[in-house]
Amino acid sequence: MNLPHIVYLHGFLSSPATTKAQALADALTAQGQLGLFHAPLLPVEPDAAIHAAESALMECIDEPVLLIGSSLGGFYATWLAEKWNAPAVVINPAVRPDQSLQHYAGWQTHYVTGERVLVRPEYFRQLERYRVSAPDPARFWLLAAQDDEVLDCNEMVAHYAGCRQTVTPTGGHTFAGFADYVAEILAFGAARAS
Numbered sequence: 253m254n255l256p257h258i259v260y261l262h263g264f265l266s267s268p269a270t271t272k273a274q275a276l277a278d279a280l281t282a283q284g285q286l287g288l289f290h291a292p293l294l295p296v297e298p299d300a301a302i303h304a305a306e307s308a309l310m311e312c313i314d315e316p317v318l319l320i321g322s323s324l325g326g327f328y329a330t331w332l333a334e335k336w337n338a339p340a341v342v343i344n345p346a347v348r349p350d351q352s353l354q355h356y357a358g359w360q361t362h363y364v365t366g367e368r369v370l371v372r373p374e375y376f377r378q379l380e381r382y383r384v385s386a387p388d389p390a391r392f393w394l395l396a397a398q399d400d401e402v403l404d405c406n407e408m409v410a411h412y413a414g415c416r417q418t419v420t421p422t423g424g425h426t427f428a429g430f431a432d433y434v435a436e437i438l439a440f441g442a443a444r445a446s
Contacts, residue, residue: 343396
């Protein structure tokens, strides 16, 4: 299987040290391909997060790439996939984070590092610039859990209408059971890398 570079984008106040990122890294390591895995740390500021993600993509320039994004990372992966003409797997993606994250304005504690970060109101205006109104159905695979306790699964399904979709009844916002899909995700990327 001719694997593409994998660029994993984590969610809001998260980090590349998630179970999903680890499952991807483990699968690539098992195939002797860990060098294809990129998981940048995304700053809270959207413009800076996009810059960090694009820096990771620049490391793969002229090589096939598969974007994989979870939650806010799925939102970023959508915009980047359209801009960079790349396929993407989006996992419980934020559809309108400029609206759904508003209640996080102010000081927050980073879920992984424990550091205090300031979520500024202008970040929501920045997010508006990265919204893709109609994702290209040929480019995306949506993985969504109906019992997502953070984001609305129905909104995801509607936004990615026409795209490949796997909607599970359970899994929550973390999409428990993600590891069960890793081989198929890598095959999805490989099929588009050839």
